[in-house]
Amino acid sequence: MSDMITNPVLPGFHPDPSICRVGEDYYLACSSFEYFPGVPIFHSTDLLTWTQIGNVLDRPSQLRLAGAASSGGIYAPTLRYHGGRFHLIVTNASSGQGNLLVTATDPAGPWSEPVMLPGVPGIDPDLAWDEDGTCWCTVAGVSQIRLDTTTGETLGEPVRTWSGTPGAKAPEAPHLYRIGEYWYLLIAEGGTERGHGVSIARGPSPTGPFEACPANPILTHRSTDDPVQNTGHADLVQAADGAWWMVLLGVRPGGGTPGWHVLGRETFLAPVSWVDGWPVVGEFTSGPAVAPAPVRDDFDDRELAPQWLSVRQRLDEDWTTGERPGWLTLRARGASLDEPDVVFLGRRQQHPSCRIRTLADAGDGDGVGGVGGLAVRLDERHHYEIEASAGQVRVLARIGPLRTVVAAEAVAGGPVVLGIDAVAHTEIQDPRTGPDTIVFGIEGPDGDFTVLAELEGRYLSTEVAGGFTGRVIGVYAASGVVRFDYFDYFD
Ligand code: 6LW
Numbered sequence: 198m199s200d201m202i203t204n205p206v207l208p209g210f211h212p213d214p215s216i217c218r219v220g221e222d223y224y225l226a227c228s229s230f231e232y233f234p235g236v237p238i239f240h241s242t243d244l245l246t247w248t249q250i251g252n253v254l255d256r257p258s259q260l261r262l263a264g265a266a267s268s269g270g271i272y273a274p275t276l277r278y279h280g281g282r283f284h285l286i287v288t289n290a291s292s293g294q295g296n297l298l299v300t301a302t303d304p305a306g307p308w309s310e311p312v313m314l315p316g317v318p319g320i321d322p323d324l325a326w327d328e329d330g331t332c333w334c335t336v337a338g339v340s341q342i343r344l345d346t347t348t349g350e351t352l353g354e355p356v357r358t359w360s361g362t363p364g365a366k367a368p369e370a371p372h373l374y375r376i377g378e379y380w381y382l383l384i385a386e387g388g389t390e391r392g393h394g395v396s397i398a399r400g401p402s403p404t405g406p407f408e409a410c411p412a413n414p415i416l417t418h419r420s421t422d423d424p425v426q427n428t429g430h431a432d433l434v435q436a437a438d439g440a441w442w443m444v445l446l447g448v449r450p451g452g453g454t455p456g457w458h459v460l461g462r463e464t465f466l467a468p469v470s471w472v473d474g475w476p477v478v479g480e481f482t483s484g485p486a487v488a489p490a491p492v493r494d495d496f497d498d499r500e501l502a503p504q505w506l507s508v509r510q511r512l513d514e515d516w517t518t519g520e521r522p523g524w525l526t527l528r529a530r531g532a533s534l535d536e537p538d539v540v541f542l543g544r545r546q547q548h549p550s551c552r553i554r555t556l557a558d559a560g561d562g563d564g565v566g567g568v569g570g571l572a573v574r575l576d577e578r579h580h581y582e583i584e585a586s587a588g589q590v591r592v593l594a595r596i597g598p599l600r601t602v603v604a605a606e607a608v609a610g611g612p613v614v615l616g617i618d619a620v621a622h623t624e625i626q627d628p629r630t631g632p633d634t635i636v637f638g639i640e641g642p643d644g645d646f647t648v649l650a651e652l653e654g655r656y657l658s659t660e661v662a663g664g665f666t667g668r669v670i671g672v673y674a675a676s677g678v679v680r681f682d683y684f685d686y687f688d
Contacts, residue, residue: 202245202466202467202468202481203245204425204465204466204481204482205425205447205449205463205464205465206244206245206246206247206444206464206465206466207225207227207239207247207463207464208460208463208547208548209460209461209463209545209546209547209548209667209668210460210461210462210463210545210546210666210667210668210669211227211237211446211461211462211463211464211545212227212228212389212430212446212461212462212463212464212665213227213228213272213273213274213321213370213430213446213462214226214227214430214432214444214445214446214464215227215273215274215275215276215372215432215444216276216432216433216434216444217276217277217278217283217434218278218434218435218436218437219278220437221242221437222240222241222242223240223241223242223244223434224238224239224240224241224276224278224283224304225238225239225241225247225276225444225464226238226239226253226274226276226285227274227464228271228272228273228274228665229252229254229270229271229506230265230267230268230269230270230271230272230664230665230666231262231265231266231267231268231269231270231291231508231509231537231576231666232270232506232507232508232509232666232669233260233262233506233507233508233509233510233511234252234254234255234256234260234503234506234507234511235252235253235254235255235259235260235262235270235271235287236252236253236254236271236274236285236287237249237251237252237253237503237504238250238251238252238253238276238304238305240304240305244434244436244442244466245466249503249504250304250305250503251304251305251306251503252306252503253274253285253287253299253301253306253308254271254287254299254308254311255306255308257510258310259297259299259308259310259311260289260294261289261292261293261294262289262291262292262509262510263292263509263510264291264292265289265290265291265292265509265537266291266537267537267576267577267578267664267666268576268663268664268665268666269290269291270289270290270291270292270509271287271288271289271290272287272288272289272290272320272321272665273287273288273320273321273322273369273370273430274286274287275287275321275322275323275324275372275432277324277325279324279326281302282300282301282302283300283301283302283304284298284299284300284324284346285298285299285300285301285308286298286314286322286323286324286334287322288319288320288321288322290320294311294313295313295314295315295317296313296314296315296317296322296336297311297312297313297314298311298312298314298324298346298349299311299312300346312346312347312348312349313349314334314344314349314351315349316342316344316349316350316351317334317336317342317344317351318336318338318340318342318355319336319337319338319340320336320337320369321336321337321369321370321371322334322335322336323335323336323371323372323373324344324346325372325373325374325375325403327375327402327403331343331403332344332345332346333373333403333404334351335358335371335372335373335382336355336371337367337368337369337370337371338357338360338368338369339357339358339359339360339361339368339369339371339382339384340355340356340357340358341355341356341358341373341403341404342354342355342356356404358382358404358405358407359382359384359398359400359405359407359409360384361384361386361396361409361413362386362396362409362413362414365386365387365394365396366386366387366388366392367385367386367387367388367389368384368385368386369384369385369386369430370383370384370385370429370430370431371383371384372384372431372432372433373403374433375403377474378401379399379400379401379474380399380400380401380402380403380405381397381398381399381433381476382397382398382399382400382405382407383395383396383397383431383432383433384396384397385429385430385431386414386429387414387417387419387429389427389429389430389446389462389665390427391419391426391427392417392419393417393418393419393427393428393429393430394414394416394417394419394428394429395414395415395416395417395428395429395430395431395443395445395478396409396410396413396414396415397409397410397413397415397475397476398410399474399475410475411475412475412477415475415476415477415478416428416429416431416443416445416467416478417429418447423482424449424450424482425447425448425449425465425482426447426448426449426450426456426458427446427447427448427458427462428445428446428447428465429445429446429447430445430446430462431443431444431445431446432444432445433469433476440468440469441468441469441470441471441476442466442467442468442469443466443467443468443469443476443478444464444465444466444467445464445465445467446462446463446464446465447462447463447465447482448460448461448462448463448659449463449549450632450660451549451621451622451631451632451633451654452622452625452630452631452632452633452655453625453627453628453629453630453631454628454629455660456632456660457631457632457654457655457658457659457660457661458632458658458659458660458667459546459549459619459632459633459654459657459658459659459667459668460545460546460547460548460549460667460668461545461659461665461666461667461668462665462667463667465481465482466481467479467480467481468480468481489547489548489550489551489552489686489687490687491685491686491687492685492686492687493683493684493685493686494683494684495523495682495683496518496523496524496525496681496682496683496684497518497522497523498518499518499519501516501518501542504544504545505542505543505544505671506542506543506544506545506669506671507540507541507542508537508538508539508541508574508577509537509538510538512530514528515527515528515530515540516528516540516542521680523682524558524680524681524682525542525672525680525681525684526678526679526680527540527542527569527672527673527674527678527679527680527681528540528674528677528678529567529568529569529674529675529676529677529678529679531676532675533675534572534574534577534580534582534595534673534675535577535578535595535600536577537577539577539673539675540673540674541572541574541671541672541673542671542672542673543572543574543669543670543671543672544669544670544671544684544686545667545668545669545670546573546619546667546668546669546670548619549619549621549632549633550618550619550620550621550633551618551619551686551687552616552617552618552619552685552686552687553571553616553617553618553670553684553685553686554614554615554616554640554683554684554685555570555571555614555615555616555672555681555682555683555684555685556612556613556614556681556682556683557569557570557571557585557612557613557614557615557672557679557680557681558585558611558612558613558679558680558681558682559585559586559587559613559677559679560677560678560679560680566586566587566677566678567586567674567675567676567677567678567679568584568585568586568674568675568676568677568679569584569585569672569673569674569675569676569677569679570582570583570584570585570590570615570672570673570679571583571584571615571616571617571670571671571672571673572584572670572671572672572673573617573619573635573657573668573669573670574657574668574669574670574671575657575658575659575662575664575666575667575668575669576662576664576666577595578595578596578597578598578662579595579596579597579656579657579661579662580594580595580657581593581594581595581635581637581652581657582673583615583616583617583637583638583649583650584615584673584675585608585613585615585679587610588607588608588609588610589605589606589607589608590605590606590608590613590615590639590649591603591604591605591606592604592605592637592649592650592652594652594656596656596661603637603649603650603652604637604649604650606639606647606649608639612682613639614639614640614641615637615639615640616636616637616638616639616640616646617635617636617637617670618635618636618638618646619633619634619635619636619654620633620634620635620636621633622634631653631654631655632654632655632658633654634651634652634653634654635651635652635653635654635657636648636650636651636652637649637650637651637652638650670686671684672684
């Protein structure tokens with residue numbers, strides 16, 4: 198099946214995948230950092246097509262992101278099914294929450310209130326149970342501690358286990374499995390950048406002693422010209438038919454040199470075979486790029502679909518689809534896109550090229566005039582936007598400390614169709630060519646598109662902005678009330 202995999206199976210900012218199977222059903226969860234709700238969770242029956250069924254941390258009592266910087270917050274979950282319940286352990290790297298554990302009988306939710314784990318050190322916690330029912334929690338570094346999953350109490354002190362290839366940096370993302378006669382400890386090493394890789398060791402018990410696989414790293418794309426780079430942070434799953442698979446993160450850098458990735462770290466699927474008791478990762482990067490499926494959100498439902506993300510919090514007073522039925526109403530809190538508290542609702546950019554349209558009403562007709570529009574956000578210091586206010590549309594750019602108005606155009610009052618096109622560069626004629634161009638404009642009633650500005654995409658890439666996330670595209674209100682009739686994402 199490997200030549201049929203259309204990778205990435207979860208395009209866009211979906212890093213640190215963790216997977217488990219129950220019968221014929223697979224579930225997968227990812228990191229979410231400063232975005233609320235946290236930890237998107239997906240379902241599949243074929244490992245190729247994934248549907249988001251919810252978000253694990255979807256209420257403030259589970260997820261505190263106050264004060265979380267961009268690329269802070271929620272790191273690297275592990276999802277497991279044990280004793281009739283789904284367990285998800287994860288780190289909140291900000292707000293003092295630390296490691297926490299939630300459980301559910303239905304992975305679509307509701308998930309429990311968090312059990313706090315003050316005795317679990319570090320990041321990237323894993324869960325594994327031995328034959329006696331003892332739960333072993335392994336964390337980056339790599340060390341291990343026994344855990345009572347009901348109370349959150351740890352038993353004993355953390356013990357260093359196997360820490361990967363001597364000299365390799367950042368041994369992290371550990372997952373411990375009982376497979377056949379061995380316990381296997383899978384880790385990522387080399388850092389989550391171009392040097393990333395996956396290594397494994399095995400031993401007779403959950404605590405080792407562990408012997409490194411002679412073929413380590415069992416997966417890396419470092420110093421290759423593979424279009425998928427930074428491959429690492431993996432998890433293993435056995436399919437119902439007995440075959441083995443790995444989910445992992447990778448990026449697709451675009452442009453010339455050194456390459457810029459703009460969609461964040463994405464989830465890939467790779468086939469795994471076993472030779473002499475060691476896993477061997479097969480080819481997985483073939484396959485055509487996935488074209489964006491047309492998606493319109495009409496904002497007809499009271500609730501927002503699970504893919505919508507807010508920055509750090511989603512207050513009831515910030516948004517409603519009830520005030521003007523069929524429209525999303527956003528009410529600014531006085532914070533602009535330059536601040537971490539902006540009223541913004543976005544979805545991941547999942548395709549190198551895509552088109553976004555929204556009908557925005559900045560409301561000069563009904564006395565609630567506002568300022569807001571459509572934004573591409575990497576973080577609060579790196580974003581471009583096209584925004585409407587009474588009688589005017591402007592394009593703005595924020596790149597690090599620089600903030601500028603790129604274009605301004607007078608428009609008639611009333612709703613206006615704002616558009617953003619991301620156009621990936623496929624021909625690289627110059628080593629300095631960036632990954633894409635982002636085009637901003639207004640669409641007229643007959644579908645004609647008036648371009649107001651074209652901006653370089655590299656400044657909204659992870660290589661420029663830093664951190665762990667990817668682009669999120671969405672609507673925002675910077676002042677007053679702004680309403681949106683629909684949000685289209687298509688090719
Ligand atoms: C995560 C670490 C990593 O905790 O990046 O790629 C960190 N791997 O394991 C943030 O996603």
